[in-house]
Amino acid sequence: xxxxxxxxxxxxxxxxxxxxxxxxxxxxxxxxxxxxxxxxxxxxxxxxxxxxxxxxxxxxxxxxxxxxxxxxxxxxxxxxxxxxxxxxxxxxxxxxxxxxxxxxxxxxxxxxxxxxxxxxxxxxxxxxxxxxxx
Amino acid sequence: xxxxxxxxxxxxxxxxxxxxxxxxxxxxxxxxxxxxxxxxxxxxxxxxxxxxxxxxxxxxxxxxxxxxxxxxxxxxxxxxxxxxxxxxxxxxxxxxxxxxxxxxxxxxxxxxxxxxxxxxxxxxxxxxxxxxxx
DNA sequence: TTCTTATCCTACTAATATAATAGGAAAAGG
DNA sequence: CCTTTTCCTATTATATTAGTAGGATAAGAA
Numbered sequence: 001x002x003x004x005x006x007x008x009x010x011x012x013x014x015x016x017x018x019x020x021x022x023x024x025x026x027x028x029x030x031x032x033x034x035x036x037x038x039x040x041x042x043x044x045x046x047x048x049x050x051x052x053x054x055x056x057x058x059x060x061x062x063x064x065x066x067x068x069x070x071x072x073x074x075x076x077x078x079x080x081x082x083x084x085x086x087x088x089x090x091x092x093x094x095x096x097x098x099x100x101x102x103x104x105x106x107x108x109x110x111x112x113x114x115x116x117x118x119x120x121x122x123x124x125x126x127x128x129x130x131x132x133x134x
Numbered sequence: 135x136x137x138x139x140x141x142x143x144x145x146x147x148x149x150x151x152x153x154x155x156x157x158x159x160x161x162x163x164x165x166x167x168x169x170x171x172x173x174x175x176x177x178x179x180x181x182x183x184x185x186x187x188x189x190x191x192x193x194x195x196x197x198x199x200x201x202x203x204x205x206x207x208x209x210x211x212x213x214x215x216x217x218x219x220x221x222x223x224x225x226x227x228x229x230x231x232x233x234x235x236x237x238x239x240x241x242x243x244x245x246x247x248x249x250x251x252x253x254x255x256x257x258x259x260x261x262x263x264x265x266x267x268x
Numbered sequence: 269t270t271c272t273t274a275t276c277c278t279a280c281t282a283a284t285a286t287a288a289t290a291g292g293a294a295a296a297g298g
Numbered sequence: 299c300c301t302t303t304t305c306c307t308a309t310t311a312t313a314t315t316a317g318t319a320g321g322a323t324a325a326g327a328a
Binding site: 138139140173175176179193194195196197198 | 325
């Protein structure tokens with residue numbers, strides 16, 4: 001697993017929403033990007049991806065913006081990273097959600113090592129929610 | 135950490151050398167690539183990188199080839215992966231050997247989570263040697 | 269000494285991923 | 299109906315990944 005700016009920016013935006021969501025209030029993207037100093041146009045894509053994935057909901061127009069689609073305790077770091085950066089596993093051949101064959105598969109002990117790493121990462125990221133981080 | 139074919143191929147080659155090195159005998163790259171079905175010309179680069187890094191030694195000409203520069207128990211998986219794919223850490227801002235600032239650094243709990251993952255991966259890969267895998 | 273076999277080393281290429289920006293359509297509120 | 303905001307498509311620049319091509323160089327065999 002290697003994080004790109006997609007996941008990093010997404011997590012920052014989600015944490016901002018988690019903290020500043022006074023009961024269902026919508027927060028505009030410009031507010032998020034100004035306070036966190038993130039590129040607005042780039043963030044539009046990221047928010048859109050999270051919208052389609054059901055992590056946030058949105059409304060257009062004045063007073064429009066975004067809010068979390070679920071409680072912070074129900075959104076895991078794993079969901080976010082899988083959405084933007086794909087597999088948590090170090091190689092595709094040991095990935096549960098994104099399996100693809102690779103050359104190291106015939107090396108049983110090396111594969112086992114990679115699976116142990118995959119298991120550690122996914123259990124850690126699946127049990128950590130926005131609530132834990134905010 | 136995400137493995138590319140560089141690290142995967144390198145590890146396969148090193149394991150082949152570990153297994154088939156009858157006391158200091160050199161093994162040609164064509165033998166390695168034929169038996170493991172790896173692209174020869176691509177592997178030349180990989181072997182060259184390992185040569186410069188001191189993981190293998192070589193000799194040219196007939197009867198030439200490669201062999202491990204150290205005992206299998208002294209070459210760790212971490213060395214190989216860092217050489218080809220850089221940081222073991224999931225983000226550069228928590229990397230010990232390849233630190234670079236990133237936007238998530240201000241999020242203390244998220245950073246701590248990433249450091250825990252980094253620590254697990256590096257301790258695992260640093261204590262695993264070719265001897266353990268062969 | 270010359271031929272063969274291997275590594276050594278530089279250059280090049282094609283495809284994909286990453287990190288954005290540009291510009292306008294659509295909807296909601298004032 | 300005007301403004302603000304999301305929605306959505308297209309485009310771009312750079313870097314990374316996964317190779318191939320071709321020749322120089324060294325070592326051993328003939």
